[in-house]
Amino acid sequence: MADIQYEEDPEPSERFPAGPLYVPVRPGPAAACAARLFRTPLGDRTAVGFTSSRQLAATLGPDQPWIRLAEPALRALTAPLGVTNVTVDPQFAAPAPTPIEPVVPVPALRIG
Template structure:
């Protein structure tokens, strides 16, 4: 039983198991699938799980592959990879960053 309830509390006192999650994966070697890891807005590595397939599709697209894992198994698999955080049902995903090269011929002119 939760002792206190705060409307703005981002994390409940007691964690309720989410059941099996839809975990995004990418193709790996041979027939293996590799869990996709993401970054939080502050740059920390995180694994992502969705409670419903529809949420995964609305966030990452219909072509995104997935596997079903419990939160504890997901945490156990991702912790050695440096992803100690698990994000459940994120609402949006930013596109992957594209590397750009600076072009010295396009340096902005400074005016006084």
């Protein structure tokens, strides 16, 4: 039986695994690397993969380290952390917020 597709449905009913992905990583313990996790616009955690190193560099910068993983392997890697979403080829990444220096109140001068 075939799944029914509706015009207003933006995603297919079944998930199809993406091919090998370029997955951004960060240094981890004992000289290993760990997959970087990101947030969706709604604040949910998601793993991210890119279909080309060029797209990864355009989004996250040319110095971003990466590894190649298949989508099922990326899902298996992040599932124990409670991350079930995988975003493929995100178009925008905002820079991490920089800490704001606390404002120190200046005592008022009394003229008198």
